[in-house]
Amino acid sequence: MPPSQPFSRPLVFAALLAVVLFWGLNVVVMKAAFVHWNPLGFTGLRFLAMVPLALGIARLRGESLRIELRDLPALLICAACGYGVYQYFYVIGLAHTTVFASALLSSLTPVFTLMLAVAMGLERSRTGRWIGAIIALFGVAVFEGAFAGRATIRLGDALTLVGAMIFAGYNVFAGRLLSRYSPTSLIAITITLGALMIAPGGLWGLAHQDFARLRVSDWFLMLYSVIFPMVIGYQLWSWGISKIGAGATSIFNFGVPIVAGFAGVMFLSMPVTRYEILGAAICIAGMAAAQVLARYSFTGLWTQLTVPAER
Template sequence: MTYNRFRLTASLYALMSISFWGVSFVSTKAVLGKLDPYSILVLRFGIGTLFLLSLLLMQRTRLKISIQYIPHLMILGILGVFVHQVLQATALLTINASSAGWLISLSPIFTVILSILFLHEKMSMTKAAGMVLAITGVLLVTTTRSGQSFQITLNIGLFLMILSTLNWAVYSVLLKSLKIPYSPLLVTFYSSLLGLILTTPFIIRNRGWESLSLLTHTEWAHLLFLGVFVSGVAYWYWGKALEILEASKVSMFLYLEPLSTLIAAVLLLEEKVLFISAAGGIIIIIGVIVVNGQLVPMLFSLLKNKRP
């Protein structure tokens, strides 16, 4: 019973992380009217780094790391934090938040492909069918209704968002193959710190600090949310979930991220969602679930844990 309770707690941690990440598209979109993407990232990494540092100090965790793992942390920080976030923030300049949330669920598809190529995992008919479903869903999400015809809306934002999902897949494969003997909280801290260092020159070049006085209380609240909850709490809780559950089971929660984004976009940004976009998003989720084949086992596990 205790073990099942731990599993349920870990599932809640993962669900909260996904919820924060899903809303992050909406918060970023809400602030882009006043700040450029790089200034947002600098502020986000700065707030997140200070928050993570405070957690480490409260836990009395040693900040010293072995020099042999510095290259590993730099690679993970550059790909998983700096490049990934720059791509997504720039993409949100030309696409809406709900589309970004749907497209990010392509990441597991790319992860499967890279795992087959570099980790020697096998491809099955089920995985192939799931990838076809997901690709079909993406085409529907990026389609807009024009009179009685349908037109694919292609722009640089769409390309950058898809590129960010591929980048995240590369990062995930590297994270799986590299073995860093430190807590997820410490690894996240150094990754966030590296992101802050790499993006600071951009805010200096763009003189982004001049726009800070134009921010409203609501926009500052979005920035604090991005720093504390998205860059801090979400990664921390994701690590806590991975301490108990298998990585494949934790990754299943990624499929719920687009739903979080869509709900937040409708409630906070008052975005309109066409039926075809919603249908495409559902197809994407079904596709990535079919790829991993984990939905039914997870449901049985949750129902079993609820039994007295």
């Protein structure tokens, strides 16, 4: 549908809520899969299935997969930060923490993206966004029990947090490449390159996989993790961005840890403490505030209020 044609905003919102559901449930699905699947073996097979699907979707949509030589370093960085290196931290982290912690800490990527973009001189951020980022990081401290006398950072939490920092590199470099590559082409190319980086760990995981333990349900978990978050989810997400913009679409991402938390309690009997709920609420509120207040500079506002107007 061309952008100039009318579209149903409720339909777009419904599609984005479906994506939030797919992504939130996927954290629970992967955690459940790791009971019988070797985490790295699961990831290796998952990407083995995702590569032809991503390439096939790009071809069906008539997208070019041609790589310009000057873009190869940036594409390799995107592949590593978005998939190849990131997945090692994310998957091993998820295997050693709760689905709630994994989803919440992973959702901090926009905060780290902001920090990286500013550090590289690619973006100037307004005060409002920094205030939201500080609130979000404070929420993580509360979540980890820093103010409840139980401050213990689990190995999985640390790995997931590092993974969120690494994924910020994908956002920054992908943003620079999207002027020459379509989102579908960029995903297909970087997934393919990232799969090559995942292959060594995937092969190691499969070599240590006890296939006799796998049930039919374990293969269905794999199928869900390939089709719904990737094939359906990313396409709906991109469609949402094309209709209502990246800023409005990104607000929906804050629902992922909420879905993951509820699903973890319902399906995995995951224990959740009061300070984790409070910390998660503060963190999500901070990230939402960073988006809403992104256009405001409180320094400029203060200047306007305190400097007398010229008459």
